Amino acid sequence: MSSRHSGPLRVSAKLTNLKLIRDHVEDAARGAGFPDLKVYDLVLAVDEAATNIMMHGYGVSAATAESGGEAGVVEVETNLDDSTLRVTLRDQARPFDLTAAPVQTELPPLGERMPGGLGIFLIRKTMDEIRYRRTPDGWNELTLTVFRPTGPEEG
Secondary structure, eight states: OEEOOOOOOOSOOGGHHHHHHHHHHHHHHHTTOOHHHHHHHHHHHHHHHHHHHHIIIIIOOHHHHHOOOOOEEEEEEEEEEEEEEEEEEEESSSSSGGSOOOOOOOOGGGGOOOOOOOOHHHHHHOOSEEEEEETTOEEEEEEEEEEESSSSOOO
16 A cells, blocks of 8 residues: 655644645645545645634634734645545644534524534534544644545536
């Protein structure tokens, strides 16, 4: 089984860096030949996870993202083998285990929804595997995995 691994992308935890993260992940998925729908799902999930890290873990807001204040770091690393693409996000923000968060089985009606709050739901709906761990040296590691489709190519 062959394996490809990209060096990590390391960015300041500023909302303006989300595009760099999305592009990094999209390049890896497209370069691996994943179909459009899987690429979209993976990019969406990583964007939601990175946004949550920045906003909730580090407490970054749109205002502080533009102010040039101190920000934490987010690392994004991709690892590809014959059947899977794994994206690992690393940060030193407050610990948060997405896999232990309450499972939302239904969304409230559109008229009753508050802005935001769909990130975890979307990540769970689009990813094939989700793993979280807190490393001994104080880093959060969230690994999002998509399996290569085995049937006819989608999207």
